[in-house]
Amino acid sequence: MPTKSFFHGADWNPEQWPEPVWAQDLALMREARVTAATVGVFSWSRLEPSPGVYDFGWLDRVLDGLHAHGIDAVLATPTASPPPWFTQAHPDALALRRDGVRLVHGSRDTYCVNAPAYRAASLGIASALAERYARHPAVRLWHVHNEYGTWCFCDHCARAFRGWLRERHGTLDALNDAWTTDFWSQRYADWAQVLPPRATQYLGNPAQELDYRRFLSDRMLAAYTAQRDAIKQVAPQAQVTTNFVLGGWVPVDHARWSTEVDLVAIDHYPSSLDGAPAQSAFAADAARGWSAAAGRGGRWLLMEHAPAHVTEDGVQRRKPPGMLARIALAHIARGSAGAMYFQWRASAGGAEQWHSALVGHAGPDTRTYREFRALGENLATEGRAPSYRSAYRKVPFPTDDACAAGDAEVHEAGCGDVAVWFDEVCGWGVGASHLPAPVDYQGIVEDWHRALWLRGHHVDVVPPAATLAGYRVLVVPAAYLLSDESARSLDEYVHEGGHLVVTYLSGIVDEHLRVRGGGYPGALRDLLGIRVEEFDPLPPGAVVTLDTGDVATGWTEHLTAPRAAVLARYPDGRPAVTRREYGAGVAYYVSCALDEASTARLLEGICAAAGASPIVPGLPDGVEAVHTPDGVWLFNHTDEPHEVAGRQLPPGAVARLAD
Numbered sequence: 336m337p338t339k340s341f342f343h344g345a346d347w348n349p350e351q352w353p354e355p356v357w358a359q360d361l362a363l364m365r366e367a368r369v370t371a372a373t374v375g376v377f378s379w380s381r382l383e384p385s386p387g388v389y390d391f392g393w394l395d396r397v398l399d400g401l402h403a404h405g406i407d408a409v410l411a412t413p414t415a416s417p418p419p420w421f422t423q424a425h426p427d428a429l430a431l432r433r434d435g436v437r438l439v440h441g442s443r444d445t446y447c448v449n450a451p452a453y454r455a456a457s458l459g460i461a462s463a464l465a466e467r468y469a470r471h472p473a474v475r476l477w478h479v480h481n482e483y484g485t486w487c488f489c490d491h492c493a494r495a496f497r498g499w500l501r502e503r504h505g506t507l508d509a510l511n512d513a514w515t516t517d518f519w520s521q522r523y524a525d526w527a528q529v530l531p532p533r534a535t536q537y538l539g540n541p542a543q544e545l546d547y548r549r550f551l552s553d554r555m556l557a558a559y560t561a562q563r564d565a566i567k568q569v570a571p572q573a574q575v576t577t578n579f580v581l582g583g584w585v586p587v588d589h590a591r592w593s594t595e596v597d598l599v600a601i602d603h604y605p606s607s608l609d610g611a612p613a614q615s616a617f618a619a620d621a622a623r624g625w626s627a628a629a630g631r632g633g634r635w636l637l638m639e640h641a642p643a644h645v646t647e648d649g650v651q652r653r654k655p656p657g658m659l660a661r662i663a664l665a666h667i668a669r670g671s672a673g674a675m676y677f678q679w680r681a682s683a684g685g686a687e688q689w690h691s692a693l694v695g696h697a698g699p700d701t702r703t704y705r706e707f708r709a710l711g712e713n714l715a716t717e718g719r720a721p722s723y724r725s726a727y728r729k730v731p732f733p734t735d736d737a738c739a740a741g742d743a744e745v746h747e748a749g750c751g752d753v754a755v756w757f758d759e760v761c762g763w764g765v766g767a768s769h770l771p772a773p774v775d776y777q778g779i780v781e782d783w784h785r786a787l788w789l790r791g792h793h794v795d796v797v798p799p800a801a802t803l804a805g806y807r808v809l810v811v812p813a814a815y816l817l818s819d820e821s822a823r824s825l826d827e828y829v830h831e832g833g834h835l836v837v838t839y840l841s842g843i844v845d846e847h848l849r850v851r852g853g854g855y856p857g858a859l860r861d862l863l864g865i866r867v868e869e870f871d872p873l874p875p876g877a878v879v880t881l882d883t884g885d886v887a888t889g890w891t892e893h894l895t896a897p898r899a900a901v902l903a904r905y906p907d908g909r910p911a912v913t914r915r916e917y918g919a920g921v922a923y924y925v926s927c928a929l930d931e932a933s934t935a936r937l938l939e940g941i942c943a944a945a946g947a948s949p950i951v952p953g954l955p956d957g958v959e960a961v962h963t964p965d966g967v968w969l970f971n972h973t974d975e976p977h978e979v980a981g982r983q984l985p986p987g988a989v990a991r992l993a994d
C-alpha cells in the first residue's frame with residue numbers, strides 16, 4: 336500500500352491528554368494519511384511510576400489504537416528524561432556541569448551517561464518495553480532515547496575517562512605526549528591526576544577537550560548499543576535507530592554512530608527562514624553521506640522538523656504557505672524515507688507549549704494542518720512524490736545485500752558528481768583550539784555546500800570514511816584536523832584523477848591537535864605543491880581584493896607555490912589561489928575566505944574543467960534541483976514564478992522536470 340511507504344507523521348504525546356482526545360487524534364491522523372507516529376519519547380515517569388513498577392496499560396491502548404487505524408509506531412525508549420524518583424534515589428547519577436554545579440531534575444537530559452545506576456535503569460526500562468512490544472504489529476521502528484548529546488563532568492565520568500584514555504593511549508607517557516602536557520606544567524605522573532576538562536583558570540588543554548568529546552561520544556554510543564542489543568535480543572528482526580541532532584555542541588560523532596543504527600535518522604531545525612532550504616539540503620546530504628559511508632545504502636529518515644515555523648534569532652517565523660510540503664518533499668528527494676515532525680498536537684503546558692504543531696492550540700482548522708493533510712494525500716498517491724530511490728515504496732528496510740548495492744546506487748543516481756568533506760570530529764578540534772581568529776567549521780562547510788547547491792549541483796556531503804573515487808570534484812573546507820589516513824586518501828583521490836579543492840586551515844594538525852611542522856598545511860603541502868609560512872586573518876569587515884577581482888574576507892595567508900600554478904594573487908603579488916596537476920588529477924588550494932560571488936565563480940571554473948555539470952544549468956537563485964531516479968525534481972523556494980528548462984514554475988512550486 337503506497338501510504339505505508341513514506342514515514343509521514345510526528346511525535347505524538349497522548350500521555351499529555353485525556354483519552355477522548357486520543358480518539359480525535361487518531362481520526363485526524365487517518366484523515367491526514369499519517370503512516371507513522373513516534374510515541375513514548377518522554378514517557379518514563381508514566382511507564383515506570385516507581386522503581387520496577389510498570390504501567391503499560393495506556394501504551395497498550397495507544398499502540399493498539401495506532402494499529403487499528405493502520406498507522407505504524409516509531410516506539411521510543413524514554414531514557415532521555417529519567418523520572419524524579421530516579422534522580423532522588425541516585426543523586427550521583429545527575430549531571431555535573433563543567434563548573435561543578437550539580438544539575439537537578441525539572442527539565443530533561445539531566446543524567447550522567449556514565450553513572451551505573453542510570454545505565455542500569457535505562458536498560459531496565461528499554462528491556463521491559465522490548466519484552467512487551469517487540470512483536471506488537473504496530474511497531475515499525477525503535478527510536479532509542481532522544482538526541483543523545485548530554486554533557487557531564489562528574490567522578491563517574493572521570494573514572495570512565497581514565498579507562499578510555501588507557502585504551503586509546505596505552506601509557507601515561509603516550510598521553511602526556513599526545514596532550515602536549517609539557518605546556519603549562521600539566522605533565523601527569525599518575526592516572527589518578529587525569530580529570531575531565533572541568534572549569535579551570537584560563538584556557539584549557541585542547542587535546543584533553545577533544546579526547547573528552549570522543550570519550551563522551553563513545554560512552555553514549557555504548558549506552559545506545561546496550562539498549563539496541565536488549566531490543567534485538569527479544570526481536571532480532573527489530574529495526575532500531577536513534578535521532579541524531581546536528582550541531583557542534585553535541586559530543587556525538589554521527590558518522591561513526593551511523594554504523595550502529597539500522598536507519599540513519601536526523602532531526603533538523605534550521606536557524607533562518609530564508610536559509611532553510613539550503614540548510615535542509617546540507618543536513619539531508621550529510622545524513623545520506625553518513626548512511627552511504629556506513630554501508631546503509633544512502634537511506635535515511637528525517638525524524639523531526641518543525642511543522643509551522645523556523646526559529647530565527649529567538650523569533651518563531653511562520654513558514655509561508657506551501658513551505659511545509661515543499662521542504663518535506665525536498666528531504667524525500669534527497670533520500671529521506673519520509674518527513675516526520677515535532678510534534679503532532681501542541682502541548683497545553685510545559686516548556687515547549689509554544690512550539691508549533693500539526694494540530695495547534697486552535698485545533699485542526701488551521702493552515703498548517705490543512706497543508707499537512709494535503710501533503711499526506713500527495714504522498715499517498717503513487718508517483719507524485721520525488722522518491723530518491725523507488726525501492727522505498729516496496730521495501731521498508733533494505734537487507735544487508737541491498738545496502739551494499741545501495742552504496743553504488745548513490746553514485747549511479749547521478750548524485751556522485753560533486754562532494755563536500757564534512758568531519759564533525761574536525762569541527763570539535765577547531766572548537767577546542769584557540770585559533771588566530773574565530774572559525775565556524777560547520778558554517779564554512781555549509782557555505783561551500785551552499786555555493787554548489789545554488790549552482791544546481793547535487794552534492795554529496797561525505798565523512799572521512801567515504802569512498803571518494805567517482806566524484807569529479809571534492810571540496811575539503813577548513814579540514815584543520817586531518818589524520819594521516821585521510822591525507823593518504825585525499826592524495827590517492829587526486830592521483831587517480833579527482834579534482835580536489837582544499838581551503839585555508841586544512842591539514843594543520845594531527846588527531847591530537849599537534850601542529851604538523853615545516854609549513855602549513857603539513858598533511859597536504861606536498862600534494863598541493865604550496866607552503867604556507869604564516870596565517871594573516873583579517874579583522875571583522877575588512878576585505879582584500881585579489882588580482883582576479885575576487886574578494887577575500889576573514890582569512891588570508893602568506894604562502895609560496897613552489898610546485899603549483901597561481902590562479903589568483905593578493906595585492907602584493909603573493910599567491911592566493913593555486914592549482915597543481917598531480918597524477919591523473921588536479922589539486923587546488925584556496926588560501927583565503929572568499930565571498931559568496933567569488934566562491935561561485937571559482938567553483939564554476941573548477942567544475943567545468945572537471946566535467947561536473949549542474950543538474951540543470953543556469954538555475955535561478957532559490958530554485959533547487961534534485962536528481963532522483965524518478966527524474967529531476969525542481970523546488971521553487973521563491974515567491975516569484977520562474978522558467979527552468981522550458982518549464983514554468985509558479986511561486987513555491989514543486990515539479991518534476993520531465994512532467
Ligand code: GAL
Nearest residue numbers: 481482580602604639677690
Ligand atoms: C528536538 C527534540 C524535541 C523537541 C524539539 C523542539 O531537538 O528532540 O523533543 O524538543 O527539539 O524543537
